[in-house]
Amino acid sequence: MISIHALKKIFRTGKDSVRAVDGVDLRVEQKEFFVLLGLSGSGKTTLLRCVAGLEKPEAGEIHLADHCVNAPERGWFVSPEDRAIGMVFQSYAVWPHMTVFENVAFPLARGKRKLPPARVKERVKRALDLVQLGALADRPVPFLSGGQQQRVALARALAVEPQVLLMDEPLSNLDARLREEVRDEIRNLTKTLGITTLYVTHDQVEAMALADRIAVMSQGKILQIGRPRDLYHFPQSRSVGEFLGAMNQFEGAVHAGAVTTTFGAIRCAIPEGASEITLAIRPEDVYVSRTAGGEINEFRAQIAAQIFLGDITAYDLTIKGSKLRAKTTRAEPGLEAGSDVYVRLPVDKIKVFPR
Numbered sequence: 001m002i003s004i005h006a007l008k009k010i011f012r013t014g015k016d017s018v019r020a021v022d023g024v025d026l027r028v029e030q031k032e033f034f035v036l037l038g039l040s041g042s043g044k045t046t047l048l049r050c051v052a053g054l055e056k057p058e059a060g061e062i063h064l065a066d067h068c069v070n071a072p073e074r075g076w077f078v079s080p081e082d083r084a085i086g087m088v089f090q091s092y093a094v095w096p097h098m099t100v101f102e103n104v105a106f107p108l109a110r111g112k113r114k115l116p117p118a119r120v121k122e123r124v125k126r127a128l129d130l131v132q133l134g135a136l137a138d139r140p141v142p143f144l145s146g147g148q149q150q151r152v153a154l155a156r157a158l159a160v161e162p163q164v165l166l167m168d169e170p171l172s173n174l175d176a177r178l179r180e181e182v183r184d185e186i187r188n189l190t191k192t193l194g195i196t197t198l199y200v201t202h203d204q205v206e207a208m209a210l211a212d213r214i215a216v217m218s219q220g221k222i223l224q225i226g227r228p229r230d231l232y233h234f235p236q237s238r239s240v241g242e243f244l245g246a247m248n249q250f251e252g253a254v255h256a257g258a259v260t261t262t263f264g265a266i267r268c269a270i271p272e273g274a275s276e277i278t279l280a281i282r283p284e285d286v287y288v289s290r291t292a293g294g295e296i297n298e299f300r301a302q303i304a305a306q307i308f309l310g311d312i313t314a315y316d317l318t319i320k321g322s323k324l325r326a327k328t329t330r331a332e333p334g335l336e337a338g339s340d341v342y343v344r345l346p347v348d349k350i351k352v353f354p355r
């Protein structure tokens with residue numbers, strides 16, 4: 001379990017100061033896979049480094065399991081090596097002059113918690129087997145691929161049998177195909193071992209694929225915490241919604257129980273007292289057909305472009321001069337550029353953000 005309360009970290013460089021972590025509260029449950037998601041500069045790495053003890057916050061508290069590891073206002077600070085954490089970084093941070101075995105053994109064979117050689121051997125073997133590198137133990141690290149080097153880094157973090165695993169964009173140096181493979185391995189491994197994980201990324205697909213829960217961060221603050229599908233379908237703000245995936249957005253005004261937009265009145269769940277509203281709908285929720293269904297929120301539209309993407313087809317549509325993007329896995333025959341079509345915006349798929 002990781003518990004963070006009212007955490008603040010300010011960097012001062014000359015006259016300027018940056019509130020890198022600005023009052024963060026969060027709790028990662030035992031065995032949970034928790035992802036911090038945010039743009040570059042939003043404070044993810046700083047927050048992770050505070051948990052690791054590599055950064056000293058100005059205020060707040062951090063608990064790992066039942067131990068307070070940092071409470072600056074009470075002058076309490078537990079050093080990184082006494083925090084029972086494993087850490088994996090973006091750069092593999094493996095030592096090139098060592099073999100795979102030596103890299104993983106390094107943190108076990110030195111320092112205060114140094115283990116006897118036989119135990120080191122056993123632990124390294126187990127960790128390498130976990131990441132499927134058992135056969136490569138004696139190989140010098142430069143003779144490994146990027147994906148294998150990152151697995152060495154993961155094995156090294158796991159070999160200390162940490163209570164929590166901290167990972168900072170560990171996939172970003174891998175190419176696209178390998179990234180998915182290592183991503184799924186990380187998820188399986190942490191779940192099999194039942195290890196509590198705090199993982200940082202700026203990639204929303206990666207976050208959704210890995211996380212039990214996600215915290216979306218912006219400017220040192222947490223905007224929303226939730227399960228991937230809840231954040232995706234029910235974002236509390238436009239910024240969270242936009243962050244998790246593409247959305248069509250329209251501005252409108254509330255009038256007679258509907259929202260008046262440039263292409264017509266749209267029915268949706270209108271919050272009490274709202275007058276100016278932004279409506280949003282994800283492309284895959286927009287329904288496109290050659291025939292009218294006679295249902296509410298149905299509008300005439302034209303297909304400006306059809307983009308075939310293999311598993312899905314995307315349509316760029318125009319409705320009375322407004323642009324709309326739709327995506328579908330099962331396209332009706334005869335939907336092509338230039339076609340006149342009907343577009344439906346299902347009421348339960350429309351997200352409503354008061355302005």
Ligand SMILES: Nc1ncnc2c1ncn2[C@@H]1O[C@H](COP(=O)(O)OP(=O)(O)O)[C@@H](O)[C@H]1O
Pocket residue numbers: 011012013018019020038039040041042043044045046047
């Ligand atoms: N050592 C540092 N000194 C000064 N500013 C820093 C330092 N580390 C990070 N920052 C600033 O803190 C903010 C958050 O950075 P960071 O935690 O690295 O964000 P992220 O990991 O989300 O990209 C940024 O504005 C960054 O420039």
Ligand SMILES: [Mg+2]
Pocket residue numbers: 041044045046
């Ligand atoms: Mg970072």
